[in-house]
Amino acid sequence: MREDMLDRMVEKLSLEQKVRLLTGSTTWRTAAEKAIGLRELVCSDGPAGVRGEAWDERRTSALLPSASALGAAWDEQLLSDLGGLLASEAVRKGVDVVLAPNLNLHRTPLGGRHFECFSEDPELTARSGAALIRGIQDHGVAATAKHFVANDSETERLHADVRVSERALREVYLAPFEAAVEAGVWLVMAGYNGVDGTTMTAHPLLSEPLKGEWGFDGVAVSDWAAVRTTEEPARAALDLAMPGPQGPWATGLVRAVQDGRVPPAAIDDKVRRLLRLAARVGAFEEHHRRRPGTRTARPLLxxxxxxxxxxxxxxxxxxxxxxxxxxxxxxxxxxxxxxxxxxxxxxxxxxxxxxxxxxxxxxxxxxxxxxxxxxxxxxxPPPPLDTDRCSDPRSGEPGVLLRCLDVEGRELYAERRLSGRQLEPETVPGAHTVEISALLRPETTGTWTFGMGGFGRMTLTVDGRAVLDGTYPCETDDPALVHVTPPLHTARAHLERTRPVLLVARRDLASGTGRATLVAAAPPAxxxxxxxxxxxxxxxxxxxxxxxxxxxxxxxxxxxxxxxxxxxxxxxxxxxxxxxxxxxxxxxxxxxxxxxxxxxxxxxxxxxxxxxxxxxxxxxxxxxxxxxxxxxxxxxxxxxSLADAPVTRTRPVDGRLDYAEGLHVGYRAWIRAAREPAYWFGHGLGYTTWTYEHVEAPARVEIGAPFTVRVGLRNTGKRPGREVVQVYMARPESSVERPARWLVGYAAVHADADRTVTAEVTVAPRALRHWSSAERAWRTESGPYQIMVGRSAGAMEWKADIIAGGSAVVGAGGSHQE
Known part of the structure; x- marks a missing residue:
């Protein structure tokens, strides 16, 4: 859609209509606007798969390997293909926006969400994320680069204030997001955390470098419930506050504009970006909805x-x-x-x-x-009830019975479900209690362990005998814990193998106790x-x-x-x-x-x-x-062992989490500390052997221009194989602090037994540059660098000197040669 058409649409809308578009209409949907023919946009979590709007075990999805497994593939074509599968799944489920990929880094080995992130290295993460984004968006579905930025641990994640140098931020943590923008990503999600004293949903980084220097023309969306105030995120470059319909923007943004505390031009820019996204995913008028694509998932997975x-x-x-x-x-x-x-x-x-x-x-x-x-x-802890050993006590079919009851205990809603992990129905008028019941068939005699998860008043009975009975206050505001994975409280009871028992779990649906209820059982150890x-x-x-x-x-x-x-x-x-x-x-x-x-x-x-x-x-x-x-x-x-790891801190002190290691993350920190890990970044064996026979690299390169390293290899084994050739660089006599070695490119090659093949690795100009905080610009030192070819960060097969000619400064306005 042309930009002038977007401008005309914005002009048609009143302030109230504009603000309504900037807050979700539901947990997963944005608002529609009939005046301009705009339907709702539907979002869904990723990157393991596209769940859709409902947490319902009966609505299944294609399940991808974890992002850490995809990062381990070092295969951009595979990532692109999997992005296409995610897009196909999104279309099948009526989803417009996939909340993936996660571009945060494996800063320490203790990060609880490592499985959702590609790697410890900004280059590998950048290339993997960009490939997945292209694969998703090539099919008219929006991808979302998250969580902008430095959201690399889970402890106190909603409020932690990350303190990180501007240089480390630019060279390490922002780099994958810059690559996502270069790949054309349509949304960027601001995280819960703060950076250097400012929460990310109101951070200047959303303006510069994201929208200014990088030229991001998409939507900056909040992580769910990350917007806590009205004015600061609105004056900043955040565009969409999710979820809805309640929230600071829904209740106060119109008045903030009318009172002059938020400029009208800021609102117009946010709306224009949202409409641009809507045009990209085909959200104007119902007939633009996509039809499900056809893609065979299992062979690809x-x-x-x-x-x-x-x-x-x-x-x-x-x-x-x-x-x-x-x-x-x-x-x-x-x-x-x-x-x-x-x-x-x-x-x-x-x-x-x-x-x-x-x-x-x-x-x-x-x-x-x-x-x-x-x-x-x-x-x-015991796993959720399932269809293997449980049946609905009403119908006798495999699964559990889910009921919603009013304050008098009268049934308002009932259905058979397949799992004891439930996010009960959102809209059951008058519901006071959720009940999950099941007839359990013990396959073993002995002491069974039972569990119930959730917040508020809860009871669990086994054949009418209470094994859990208490009130469990909600002491966290983390949406994932409140609404998805609450802590599990356990109890034990003796069961006989030949005698089924009736389990009945009830939880009061009090305000602030979340939606998740979990009932679990495990046989004797x-x-x-x-x-x-x-x-x-x-x-x-x-x-x-x-x-x-x-x-x-x-x-x-x-x-x-x-x-x-x-x-x-x-x-x-x-x-x-x-x-x-x-x-x-x-x-x-x-x-x-x-x-x-x-x-x-x-x-x-x-x-x-x-x-x-x-x-x-x-x-x-x-x-x-x-x-x-x-x-x-x-x-x-x-x-x-954990004691060997050079960077381990995930817990903030007085709310602050200091990235004191600076640029030295992952293998860079190991090399700096002169420590030997169990296995280096980049390490991996195949079923054949390889000899690195020769390397061609330029002796001199021009600053600001890419160059190519060619590596000749021979498969010296007895079967076909794949090798991942990795290129690293170093600057031993740098005038600024640098990592001892950093990845600048890689390429995978295949060859039959006793055959040769050439790997070509293109090194981008950004590989030589560093961020000058004093000049607020990218600078490239002239002079000697080392270039290395290896099988991992700890196993170099070849190295040589390379000379970079001149020096360059690159800022928001371009570059110049000194």
Whole structure:
């Protein structure tokens, strides 16, 4: 739509109509305006998948691998393809705006939301995020770059004030957002946190550099409920306050404009941007709604699971030769119940999940015997009620019965649901209590653990006997905790295997207690010694062992940072015991971010699978049995122990979180501290070997111009393979502080056995520049740099000097050569 048409639309609207457009009409929708033929725009969480407007387990979505797994792929075409899948899902669900990608960084290994972020490095994050954005928006669906900016930890995330130098902000944390704008992103989401004393929804950074220097012409939207005042965000460059219909703008913005506290021109600019977005997604008049695209999800998701899995150790064990296997032992709870996504608001309900145990059995069916031993029970809260062991007490069908009751206990609403995790219906007039009931069929006699999550007055009965009864006050204003993942309160009761019991959970729907209700149950824990002995026996009698370990829904989730990196002694002991019983042991780690692996040198092979999405088991089986090569390279450095990690602070002090490490994040901090991690950023093995035969790089480059590094490689193994060639730079004699080494580009190549191939890595001019806070401009030093080619940040294959000619200053108004 032409800009003059947008201007005419803005002129048609009254102040009240304009302001109404700038606040959501519901939790997930913007307002419509009949006067200009504008329908509502529909938003949905990402990036794991497109959930849609409803938290309903019956409305399933394609579930992608976690962003950390996608970052591990180092594959922009794959990210673009997955962006297309997200767009197809959005169209199918009537969604216009996907709230993805998350461009925050793995600043410390303890970040609770690492699974939702690509990497620790600004270059890799920038390229991955830009590729996903292009893939989404190529299909007429809007992407959203979030959370602008320095929103890299979860502790006190709503109010933490990040203190970071202007240079680190520009070179590290803003860099992925600048790349998103260059890729044409249509929305940028301002985070909850503050930076240097100002909350992000009212921060000058929304104006400069975002809209001014970078030329962002889209919509700056708040994170949900991040707008807490009227005037400051309105005078700043924030455009859309979500959700609605209530909020500071809805109640006070008209008066603020009328009183002269907010300029009318600021309102007009916000409205114009919103209308521009509406035109881009086809939101003018009903007939512009898109039709669902056709895209086959499962093969792509299977390929993505393979592409992001990182092989970090292989003592000749992988790939497993199916022809030489009569018995395979599969061990660990995560084999049968894997974590396929992280916790929090980004979660979706997949239509089906291929577990690793399913995938292994499918590939070995008719060829080898599979023996499964779960090992000791993990010490985690019980999972939500589900259809496997529960039925609706009214209909007898699998699932639970959800009812809303009035103050007298009369039924107002009822339906069968498939899960004990519920965000009850929003609009049931007169509802006072939500009730979830189920007939539980115990498969084991013993002491069962029950749980109930939510806030306010809650009761849980087992066959009429109260096991939980209390009032649990809401002491947080974090939307993810209040409305999605409230804390779980547990109790125990003895059950008999042959006797079903009726569970009834009730929660009063008082104001301020959120919408989430969770009812959970778990059978008695297995005897640890017996379960470990069973696993060891299975391992000892097998030709190969595949042991799965990982994190839990409660250790990696939105709203919480981790306090340690341990998988816990039971899981560590399990790996050690089965590896001692059988040297042909493959360990698979199912986590969204780094964990400690004290047994890593004791196993024959080690795969890092992240949260692999709904095709987890199919992709892992392809890797284990050699149908596919593990494609991943580490997007973040893994410490041997938390004590070794050079940057660990996630907890603010007196509300302030100091990024004292400055530019030195991730592998940069490890190199600076002269410490050796377990595995370097960029590390990853395949099923073949490579020789770096020659490198061509210019001896001299012109400042402000890109240059190309060509690397000749030979596949010296016996099968086709993929290698990710990484190029780093350094400036040992710089006049300003710099990282000891920083990534400037990469390229993936494929070659058959005993074949050569050339990788071409283009290095952008920004790779040499640094931000001058004194001059408020980009500056590039002339003189010598080092250029390095390597397989990881800690393994260089080649290095040479390169001379940059002249020096340049680049600011908002352009550049000039000194």
């Amino acid at each position: 299977r390929r993505a699971a393979v592409a992001g899995t990182v092989l970090v150790r292989n003592e000749g064990i992988l790939p497993l030769d199916i022809g030489a296997l009569s018995t395979v032992a599969v061990i660990g709870e995560h084999a049968a119940s894997p974590r396929v996504q992280g916790g929090g608001s980004a979660g979706v309900f997949p239509s089906a999940v291929v577990t690793p145990l399913d995938g292994i059995r499918a590939q070995l069916r008719g060829r080898s015997r599979v023996v499964y031993a779960p090992g000791p029970t993990s010490n985690v 297995r005897d640890s010694a017996a379960a470990l002995a069973e696993a060891v026996d299975a391992a000892r009698g097998a030709d190969a062992v595949i042991v799965f370990v990982g994190t839990t829904e409660h250790s990696e989730t939105e709203g919480y940072d981790r306090t340690d990196l341990s998988l816990g002694r039971p899981q560590d002991d399990l790996v050690r015991a089965v590896a001692a019983a059988n040297p042909r042991t493959v360990a698979v780690v199912n986590s969204g971010g780094p964990v400690e692996l004290p047994w890593r040198s004791e196993v024959g092979a080690l795969l890092l699978a992240w949260f692999p999405g709904q095709e987890a088991g199919a992709g892992l089986a392809d890797i284990l049995f050699g149908r596919s090569e593990p494609g991943g390279r580490l997007p973040t450095t893994w410490a041997a």
